[in-house]
Every structure is written in structure tokens, then in C-alpha cells.
Amino acid sequence: MKRWKSVILNTLVMTAGFGTLSMMSVAKPDIISHFGISGEAYDLQHVAYVFGLFIAFLLGHTKLYEGSFKRSVAIALSFAAIPQALIPYVGNWYLVVALRFIQGFVVSLVPLFSTQIANYFVAERPFAKGIILSGIFWGGVFGSMSAKYLVNALGWKSAFLVTVVVMYAVLLVWWLFTEDFEIVHKSEKSTKINIWSMKFTWVLGLTFFPALWVIFTIIGFSSSLAYALGWNKSQVANLSTTLNISKALWSIIMGFVGFQLSKRNTTARGLFNAIVHVMILSYAISFVGLVIYSKAMLDGSYSLALASVWLIGALQGTGPAFWTSAPATYPRSIYPRASFALGLISNSANAVAPSITEALARQSETLALGELAFMPLLGILILVTVSRMKLPVEELGEDA
Numbered sequence: 118m119k120r121w122k123s124v125i126l127n128t129l130v131m132t133a134g135f136g137t138l139s140m141m142s143v144a145k146p147d148i149i150s151h152f153g154i155s156g157e158a159y160d161l162q163h164v165a166y167v168f169g170l171f172i173a174f175l176l177g178h179t180k181l182y183e184g185s186f187k188r189s190v191a192i193a194l195s196f197a198a199i200p201q202a203l204i205p206y207v208g209n210w211y212l213v214v215a216l217r218f219i220q221g222f223v224v225s226l227v228p229l230f231s232t233q234i235a236n237y238f239v240a241e242r243p244f245a246k247g248i249i250l251s252g253i254f255w256g257g258v259f260g261s262m263s264a265k266y267l268v269n270a271l272g273w274k275s276a277f278l279v280t281v282v283v284m285y286a287v288l289l290v291w292w293l294f295t296e297d298f299e300i301v302h303k304s305e306k307s308t309k310i311n312i313w314s315m316k317f318t319w320v321l322g323l324t325f326f327p328a329l330w331v332i333f334t335i336i337g338f339s340s341s342l343a344y345a346l347g348w349n350k351s352q353v354a355n356l357s358t359t360l361n362i363s364k365a366l367w368s369i370i371m372g373f374v375g376f377q378l379s380k381r382n383t384t385a386r387g388l389f390n391a392i393v394h395v396m397i398l399s400y401a402i403s404f405v406g407l408v409i410y411s412k413a414m415l416d417g418s419y420s421l422a423l424a425s426v427w428l429i430g431a432l433q434g435t436g437p438a439f440w441t442s443a444p445a446t447y448p449r450s451i452y453p454r455a456s457f458a459l460g461l462i463s464n465s466a467n468a469v470a471p472s473i474t475e476a477l478a479r480q481s482e483t484l485a486l487g488e489l490a491f492m493p494l495l496g497i498l499i500l501v502t503v504s505r506m507k508l509p510v511e512e513l514g515e516d517a
Contacts, residue, residue: 120237124245126291127230128252130190133287134197134223136256136263137280138166141217143264144273151273152210162217167333167467169221174464177228177457187297189229191288196222198284205274224464227440228456232300235444235452239388240380242444243395247372247437254365254433258358300453310513312447312455320503321446322462324396325439327496328432329466331407331489334474335429336360338489339414339422342482346417359423363430371395371434375441385510388445392438393504397497399434404493406431411486435496439463446508448515455509 141148141162149159173196176182182189200216207213227250234245267276312318336357343353378391406428413421443455478485 121245123233123237123295124248126294127233127249128255129287130194130291131226131230131249131252132256132259133284134194134226134256135253136258136260137201137284138197138220138223139257139260140201140264140268140273140277140280141166143261144268144276147268147273152213154210158210161211161214163337164471165214165218166221167471169218170224170333171221171461171464171467172218173222173224174228174457174461176222176225177454177460182225182229182457183300185297186229186233186300187292187295189300190226191292193223193225193229194284194288196220196225198281201277201284202281205277224460228453228460229300231440231443231456232453233298234441236298239383241376242388242441243375243379243392243437244369244372246440247368247370247375247434250372250433250436250440251365251368254361254368257361258365261354261358310448310451312451312458312509315509317446317503317506317509318455318458319462320499320506321442322459324496324499324503325435325459325463326466327400327492327499328403328435328439329463330470330492331403331429331432332364333467334470335489337471338474338478338485341478342414343422346414348419352419356419356423356426360426360430363427364433365430367399367430367432367434368436371399371431372437374398374434375438385445385508385515389442389508390504392442392445393500395438396435397500399431399438400493400496400500402431402434403429404490407486407490407493411483411490414486415483432493446510448510448513451509 145159149156181192197220200220204213204216207216230249231246234242234249238245264276264280267279270276271279339356339360340353343356375391375395378394379388381387382390406425410422410425410429412418413425439459440456443452443459446452447455474485474488477488
């Protein structure tokens, strides 16, 4: 029971950390008015935030996240909280953009929690991770709802400060009921092993790349298409909220499927096969959803688009499996470092996907929609490739 208590507490931290960041989009009109900027200048903060999500995984190979696990989580959450407290009071918009870049580092929570979960579970890892990752999307849903109320009731500056208090209040509760342990990235055994020189690392990291390509592109792209079709703000917001709920539910559902498959065979190869099967199934379901979504957007059918996002959310079903792959496939001495490496490779999609999709859309909306629909097929192809490769733990041994 103590292990599952940690899962719930971790989910609350994820919800608080990512949910409060939705304040930026809710307060968009107030922020544009306050800083006297254009809509194009405002969009720079989102670009910076997404790029920060990518750079965050470089920090995993530094001493910043070595030592106390609890301290590391506090640092990761502070990357979101401290800039959140500063944004209302800085006078230069480009400083706000820089602070938003730093807020992207909050995604470091994902590999940190993966390391903790690997110590607590074996077959249950995907299910536990699925619940934790769902916090990102519950945060998006509840964060947007509460942000509207806070901004209207308190003004955007005070609302930002309230979210900082929420983050640290949740962190305090988490801290009081969580056991600490030491995170070690380099040991006498692991210093001789270069995870970046392993072909397996690069291919496995790319299995999650197509999912993130779509996840970090589709909401913004959908909004642009929807407004161009003449849909109102309420319809656009409903589409986004439904997609977030879908991703949260699929994260839990596919995590449970991964658990059921994993418990049949808890060897390294057995766990890895379960990971591959869950990711392929998630990609297959989301491919169907993206095909339906493409038709809906080209036909201007709001009801069909709304139905399709329930299937597109299955993309997030790849997340729980992917984030449990490092402890299943790498020796104990290096899997914490491997988690950050895999995150860096996969999250490179964040840095390029939105701009490439936007460039394609300027040429043809059909072309851009086709690109998004192709991504799950690419993911399946990469998964088939990696499933035939020898695992690092099979080459080096469990305790290498």
C-alpha cells in the first residue's frame, strides 16, 4: 500500500506542476495588454517553454539530479514555481520568454519518478507510471478550469502567485509522506559504460518520438484550423479539454494493459516485449483516430473531430510503457542515466514538430494532416526494429 501511496502523491505533484502552467494561456489577453505585445510575440513564450522541455533532459546528466531523490524533485518543481512567481513582476517581455524556457525544465519530474517507481515495482511499473503521467493531463484540465476562476476573481498577477502556493503546498505534503533514496548517475561500474554509444539507446529513444511529435503539435494546430473553420472559442476549448481527458485516461488504461502483459513474464526480455506490444497497440488506435480527425477537419465536422480525439489520446498510452523501458532493459548501474538519455532523444520532437507542421500547413492543410497521421505508423516501424535488437542488460549483465 505504501508503494501505491507514492504513486498517488507523485500524480498530485505532476498535476500541480503542469496544471498551474496553464495559467499562461488562460491569462493571454491580460498578459498581452500588460506587456503591450503582439500575438506573434506572445507565442514566443510557448516556443521557449517547449524547447525547455527538450533541454531539461540534458540536466539529468549533471550533478543537479544526483544524491537525494526528494531534493531533486523539489528542484524540478521549483523550475516551474519560481519563474511563475517572477513572471507578473518582470518588466521585459523577453525576460518572461526566458522564464518560460526555464519552466520547461519541470518535465525532469518524469525520469525522476521513473527511477523511484523502478525501485518499488516490476510488472506493475507501466500501470504505476501510467497513473503518474496522467497527472500532466489532469493538470491541463483542472488547471484551465481553476485558472479561469482565479484570473476573473483575483486578476492575473495574484492568480499566478496562488498557483505558486499550490505547487509548494502539494510539494510539502509529498515531502512529508515520501521516503528518500540516493540517485547515483556514475558509479565505479557505470563510468566505463557509454549509453550514447549504444545503437539501442538511439532506436529506443526514437520509439516515443512520433507520439511526442503529435502530442506537442496537435492542440495548437487544431486551434488554428478550428478558428479558420469558423468554430467558436467554446468549441475550440472543448476540443482541447476532451483531448487532455482522453490522454489522461489512455495513460491509465494502457498502463494497466502493460501491467497485465508484464506479469506473464518478468524477465528483461518479457518486460520489454510487453512494452513494445503496448506501444504498438497505442499507435494503432491513435492512427485510426488521426485518420478520422483529418477527414473531420477537412470536412469542417466538429462532432466528428470531437469523437476522433478520444482515439487520438491513445498516443499517450505509449508514455507509461516508454518510461518504464530503461529499468527493464539497462543494467541497474546505468538505468537512471538511460532514462534521461531516452527522454532527450524522444523530446527532440518538441523542438521541431510544431514549426515543421506549421510550414507544411502553409503549403497544404491536407499535407500537414497527412504528416500527423503518418507518425503512428513511423512509431510502429521503429518499435518492430527495436524489438529485434539485443538488450543492453542481455549484453552487459544485470549489475554491470
